[in-house]
Amino acid sequence: MTRPVSLHGQVLTPDGPVAARLSFGALIESIEPTGPVSGAAQAVYLLPGFIDTHVHGGGGGDTMDGEAGTRQLARTHARHGTTTLLPTTMTAPWPQVISALRGVAAVMATGVDGGADVIGAHLEGPFISPDRLGAQAPFDCLPLPELVAEVLALGVVRAVTMAPELPGALEAARSFAAAGVRVGVGHTTASFEQTWALLEEVRQTGAEVAGTHLFNAMGGLSGRQPGPAGALLTHPAAYLELITDGHHLHPATLALTLTAAPERALLISDAIRATGLGDGASELGGQAVTVLNGKATLQGGTLAGSVLTLDLALRNLLALGYPLPLVSRLLSENSARSLGLTDRGRLEVGLRADVVVLGADLRVRQVYVGGVAILEEPL
Ligand SMILES: [Zn+2]
Numbered sequence: 001m002t003r004p005v006s007l008h009g010q011v012l013t014p015d016g017p018v019a020a021r022l023s024f025g026a027l028i029e030s031i032e033p034t035g036p037v038s039g040a041a042q043a044v045y046l047l048p049g050f051i052d053t054h055v056h057g058g059g060g061g062d063t064m065d066g067e068a069g070t071r072q073l074a075r076t077h078a079r080h081g082t083t084t085l086l087p088t089t090m091t092a093p094w095p096q097v098i099s100a101l102r103g104v105a106a107v108m109a110t111g112v113d114g115g116a117d118v119i120g121a122h123l124e125g126p127f128i129s130p131d132r133l134g135a136q137a138p139f140d141c142l143p144l145p146e147l148v149a150e151v152l153a154l155g156v157v158r159a160v161t162m163a164p165e166l167p168g169a170l171e172a173a174r175s176f177a178a179a180g181v182r183v184g185v186g187h188t189t190a191s192f193e194q195t196w197a198l199l200e201e202v203r204q205t206g207a208e209v210a211g212t213h214l215f216n217a218m219g220g221l222s223g224r225q226p227g228p229a230g231a232l233l234t235h236p237a238a239y240l241e242l243i244t245d246g247h248h249l250h251p252a253t254l255a256l257t258l259t260a261a262p263e264r265a266l267l268i269s270d271a272i273r274a275t276g277l278g279d280g281a282s283e284l285g286g287q288a289v290t291v292l293n294g295k296a297t298l299q300g301g302t303l304a305g306s307v308l309t310l311d312l313a314l315r316n317l318l319a320l321g322y323p324l325p326l327v328s329r330l331l332s333e334n335s336a337r338s339l340g341l342t343d344r345g346r347l348e349v350g351l352r353a354d355v356v357v358l359g360a361d362l363r364v365r366q367v368y369v370g371g372v373a374i375l376e377e378p379l
Contacts, residue, residue, distance in 0.1 A: 002026045002371035007357060008037065009044030012328045014346050022046050024353035026371040031349060044379055045362075047328050048347050049083025049354030049369065050310040051335035053159055053182075053266065054122055054212065054241055056088045056284070057273035058309070063087035063121070064096060064285065066103035069273070074107070074115035076276050077269070080309035083354035083369045084117045084336075084344060086158055088270075090285035091125030091136035091187075098150065105156045114374055117354070119339075120158025123151060124212065127162040127172065128187035134217035135304040136187060137285040143172035152179050158339060161212040163188035164198035164228075173198050177207035182339055184241070186212025188228050189219070195231035203237050208338050210239040213270055214257060216248050216303070233260050239338035241268045242330075244316050245308040247295050251320055262326060266335040267313045272296055272305040311356075311364045318362065 002025045011020040011031055019037040023030045056063055061072025070087045077085060087107075089100045104121040112118060125136050127143040141147070143166060151157055152175065159182040162169060173183050183202045185195050199209045211218075211232035218228040232238045233256075240257060242249060242265055249257075257265055269275070274282035274291045282289040282296065289296050289304045296304040310331055317327045336345025344352045357366035359379060367375040 005368065005371065005373075007044070007046055007355070008034065009046050009357070010037070010042070011046045011347055012048065012325060014333070014348060016325055022347065022355070024355065024368070024371055026353060028347060028349050028351050028353050031347065040379060043360030045324065045358040046347065047356045047358065048332040048345055049356055049367070050081045050331040051339070051345060052077060052082045052085040052269050052310055053335055053339060054088050054124070054268035055082075055085050055271050056090065056305055058271050058275035060273055060277060062273040063104065064090055064092060064100045066099060067106045070103050070107045070118065071112050071115060073273075074112040074118050077271070077309060078114065078116040078367055078369060078374045079364070080311045081356040081364045081367055082116050082310050083356070083367065084119055086120055086122040087118060088122040088124050091128060091133070091139050092285060093139055094126070094141070094147065097123070097126060098154070101151065101154050101156050105154060108156065115369070117369055121156050122159040122161070123157045124161040125187060127166060127169070129163040129165065129189050131189050132163070132187045132217045134187060135284055135287070135298055135302055137287055142166055143168050145171065145175070148172045148175045152176070157181055159184060159210070161186040163190060164194045165190040170198060170201050173202050174205065177202045177205040180207060180340070182208040182210055182239075184210040184212040185218070185228055185232060187217045190228050192226045192228070192231045195228040196235065199231065199235045199238055208239065208340060209235070209237055210241060210338055212241055213243050213248065213268065214240045215253055216243065233257065238264060239334065240265045242266065243268060243270050243306055243308065244313045245294070245306045246316055247303060248306065254320070258322070258326070262329070263334065265330055266338055267310060267330045269308045269310055269313065270305045271308055275307040275309060315362050
């Protein structure tokens, strides 16, 4: 149920922060500048809801569990400011992947009471390189046309991660693109040229392209071999997923990316089911995971996704000195554009009332999804 809400504070509009009163029902109705604010309102920040295009789990639930797991993660992340998300599958035996996608479809059909808006799934693998699995289990396979067709028939996939060097990858990418799916490059050993060719192929169809957790599970960038990271950084249309948990990217690598592509970078959580549960033993894609001091690893030390929430991703970037208007764009506007969403991602009259309210300590106090209050703590 939506009821009229009116909030006063520093409103992060597309033109920058404005001291204003933001009023909304299901949609944003008005943003009225108030002149300089004082007292409590001075320290209240109103941001567009965060959009997570890559999230496996949270609060004990995982996309691979099916409908219940997806509902659980959508509720958990909503309390941290994520108002739209793509539940993300793991590389697993094919029937399990299909079953997880059916779970996402069931959630989309009814919505999540008290949770984020689930607008589709991110299919991360199984069309990835056996040599760059990262924390994915070894159930990778080739993107055979019949598998791609089976997935697309479910009508739920909104983003895919695949390795361009696999036989049949270009044809599969064309099929995904024709269905309006954002095609992401990741978990790959591709060359710069192979990556560039796939990005160009997809762009010709008008679909969006992306790099899945840039620099992770794809190797780095060197003088004579720019690799997938070099192709993604320099291709003018490629969106760049970044995990800013302090473990996946060195601050200098982050600085390079945000200098090169502030309009194409976006923050993701890549969160696993252990998110929000503290340190201890957990699971990812059927593999044992240990969470220690906010870092999730497989036995052997490979990073196993993250236990990040996007509000923490925001605070991490602010602590590194990045300005709030930029960080807000990386969490909302750029992510929305990467998925072709035009009804959200900015605080603008007429758009969905997906709103996050931060207090002076930059912690999430209130969250509204389509105008519905998910979290309402006193300011
Ligand atoms: Zn992932």
